[in-house]
Amino acid sequence: MSRKQEETARVAGQEQLAEGIFSLLLETSLADSARPGQFVNLYCGDRSRLLPRPISICEAGDGRLRLVYRTVGEGTREFAALRPGDEVRILGCLGNGYDLEAAAGRHVVVTGGGLGVPPMLFTARLLWERMERHDALAPAGLTVVPGYRDRQTVFLDREFEGYGRVLYASDDGSIGTKGTVTDVIRAQTDDAEVIYACGPLPMLRSLAGFAEEKRGAGLNITCYVSLEERMACGIGTCLGCVVKTTEVDAHSRVHNARICTEGPVFDSRQIVW
Ligand SMILES: Cc1cc2nc3c(=O)[nH]c(=O)nc-3n(C[C@H](O)[C@H](O)[C@H](O)COP(=O)(O)OP(=O)(O)OC[C@H]3O[C@@H](n4cnc5c(N)ncnc54)[C@H](O)[C@@H]3O)c2cc1C
């Protein structure tokens, strides 16, 4: 069971993976309840930046969380300066995470685009471990499809090796197949029955369309998308992260869901694209 609490985490390490991309290792008791697809809110030490910064959980276990992030503004630049032994305030684990039970006995594709790749490492590892253990909830097969702009922008690659079949997509073909992750999935994974995805909105929209098309052709396919939109409070109170949904929310009676609490992961059929 995942629990949510605020605590002070200790920095166990930080390394730069590529230009502007950092991997931060935090010692925190939150690590042991983390689920793939969840995120944490990191608070800046500089009190002029009140809002926490949401970052997806890239890996978790043994009392440690790994977060992989790009420096885009003041908050993430401050995180990049953290050194082993420093402390950082953290709220987690937030959001629903992926429904990994849906993978049981089905062919699974785990896919991420750009900064959507990190949470897919934790997702792929847990699914792969279930396959190795012959767990009752294990998928029947696993394909990982990381998508990058080009070879220079790759920051997680070797880590996926050993977690099933790995097929890269890149805009210019400098790594893997030239094209989008949807192109690769369409052309090379005709057995996909469950897709777990995280990445930019156009990528998620295209995967949602692909799944819809397959369902139209009679296939039983489920596509889960993680919507990493802008957030403010991160805990469901400010309504700064609502997304239009196909069904009416039972409480508010409107076609809306809060990404930070009802999400960030949704079945693609729940979203108005
Ligand atoms: C659920 C969730 C999970 C996330 N996971 C990751 C992750 O694993 N790795 C990672 O690098 N980033 C992730 N992000 C994005 C990350 O939260 C932002 O990049 C960060 O908050 C920016 O803070 P900042 O102070 O550095 O920049 P700010 O000064 O707040 O913003 C600088 C620039 O970044 C843009 N920006 C801010 N927030 C976002 C956002 N959510 N998406 C896209 N652009 C944004 C702003 O428009 C602005 O141009 C995630 C966001 C969400 C909502």
Ligand code: FES
């Ligand atoms: S970020 Fe405040 S309600 Fe989601």
